[in-house]
């Protein structure tokens with residue numbers, strides 16, 4: 001039985017750090033485990049150009065613990081007003097590595113998102129030219145499309161045509177939740193990859209809704225039925241290098257989650273690698289964790305793999321029931337539950 005696990009240091013290819021005082025909590029939490037992280041730009045207002053990305057990066061670095069080499073990889077938020085010149089300037093900054101598409105209204109702070117991707121073909125061409133991946137929150141937002149069908153509708157109506165129009169554009173389908181998305185990614189060339197979260201591997205909608213509603217399992221795209229959870233598990237079990245670690249750790253204060261209109265997002269950064277290790281072990285593929293967590297994402301982005309290592313031990317510990325969040329608290333995923341793997345450093 002394996003009771004100790006040493007891996008090349010992982011990276012988090014989808015992370016929300018937020019801004020302001022809470023950076024004092026969110027930055028150290030991720031910097032403790034991850035070498036790099038793709039920093040989601042859905043602030044209020046969003047991160048829309050190189051200057052805003054560099055200023056945000058400085059605020060993040062100001063909270064990086066002494067001695068840490070954690071590197072925030074910055075992302076621009078695509079709007080109807082993004083231009084090829086904005087993309088070229090972002091690339092030239094050397095610090096912005098990707099651009100994020102939020103269909104307007106799809107998720108937390110996405111009001112400034114894109115209303116018609118068809119109008120941004122010149123921007124997509126600029127991304128392809130600059131070898132910058134387009135990261136997508138893959139859900140349509142039309143009222144008539146059921147929330148459980150929104151990812152598939154996005155793949156069929158928006159993403160498949162986009163990839164066909166821009167065959168060299170790198171695309172990351174973020175936080176995939178369906179069998180359809182896993183199959184779509186597998187069916188495309190090496191320029192299309194996907195991140196998979198802990199919560200979408202570990203849970204399905206029954207966990208969220210049977211026996212009472214569990215607001216801390218509510219995230220977007222919403223947890224789907226068990227056949228979809230199974231397909232995501234199959235994707236990581238397959239070892240296909242198109243799939244990589246992206247926690248989508250998305251903290252919201254406890255009161256904003258335990259609310260008559262609760263916010264979407266699960267907080268997992270405090271124990272990201274332990275949470276993935278537990279699932280990979282349950283699936284019998286602990287030997288595939290390192291490629292998923294530490295190789296596939298870097299390879300997809302064309303960045304060097306990390307060279308230092310981390311170690312986990314098989315040792316039970318209890319996840320905190322709450323964590324500080326700048327005068328407020330957050331309830332992490334698995335709060336108060338026993339975790340099986342412990343990160344040593």
Ligand SMILES: NC(=O)N[C@@H](CC(=O)O)C(=O)O
Nearest residue numbers: 016107108219220250264265
């Ligand atoms: N995943 C979520 O449920 N929420 C994210 C936004 C996102 O990634 O869609 C957030 O910023 O809170």
Ligand SMILES: [Zn+2]
Nearest residue numbers: 107137220221
């Ligand atoms: Zn999203």
Ligand SMILES: [Zn+2]
Nearest residue numbers: 016040248250
């Ligand atoms: Zn996210």
